[in-house]
Amino acid sequence: MTRIAVCGATGRSGAAVVEAGRARDDVEVVAGFASTADETDDLPLRPASEAGTVLEEYDVDAVVDFSTPEATMDVLAGCLDNGVALAVATTGFDEAQSERLREAAEEIPVLKATNFSRGIQALLRTVRAAVGALEDYDLELMESHHNGKVDAPSGTANTILETVQEQRDVEPVYGREGHAPRADDEIGVFARRAGDIRGEHELVLAGNDEVLSLSHRAEDRGVFAAGALDAAQWLVGRDPGWYDFGAVVDDA
Ligand SMILES: NC(=O)C1=CN([C@@H]2O[C@H](COP(=O)(O)OP(=O)(O)OC[C@H]3O[C@@H](n4cnc5c(N)ncnc54)[C@H](OP(=O)(O)O)[C@@H]3O)[C@@H](O)[C@H]2O)C=CC1
């Protein structure tokens, strides 16, 4: 039984992790972190700044983090103090925060995924193949999320962009306005925010009188929760290191 603490346990996604964890018999959600409550549905909640003591007190094996970059940094410190594995779902880190996560992986197992759905793993593999095969097609990237999302473009869109850039030298153009002729080497990137859209991503490749559209739509946050719990469980007992969600999916 893997003992899990959820950072961001009261949030849209973290609450889905708590619910999914309670429905499984291979993990136990024993504690949560949030900034504004001290208990929810019998789950003890504390600020992430207290992670050092909480992880020891509840004998936590791994933390699943769906919070904010600042809270992630706090919970990371607690994981380092206690040698606890960390699965990071939070997006929107700046360069210094990303570097701290990378450095921490020299001491503890860290797995950061901008999207914990299995479908996005398959999409990334398909993107590699399609961009490699359709060399001179125009590329455009779109994402849609709920109206509470604060970072744009989404972490997943950035990951898709990086995957494209591994294959082709393209320059992102974030939205267009006014006189904006398209350069051959650009990729338009667009973010929409509305309602409670769980997360939609689409890469369009157009040329040769045809359009290839590669798209993914998450329909329930339980998808992310399940993947993150799988990742956390997979991390426990591993050597310190920087791990990829693709390895978890491949091992399943
Ligand atoms: N990789 C993936 O598959 C996915 C990633 N995400 C990412 O997860 C993150 C969270 O998204 P979402 O659930 O919508 O966000 P919410 O705003 O709904 O939730 C944020 C959570 O973080 C908590 N939090 C904020 N500050 C602290 C703190 N100092 N200490 C402890 N907890 C804190 C909040 O608690 P309180 O309300 O008490 O402040 C809340 O529980 C985002 O970065 C999002 O992009 C989301 C879905 C999938």
Ligand SMILES: O=C(O)C1=N[C@H](C(=O)O)C[C@H](O)C1
């Ligand atoms: O904030 C969200 O909700 C999501 N965030 C992730 C991202 O930024 O890509 C993953 C998913 O799309 C949901």
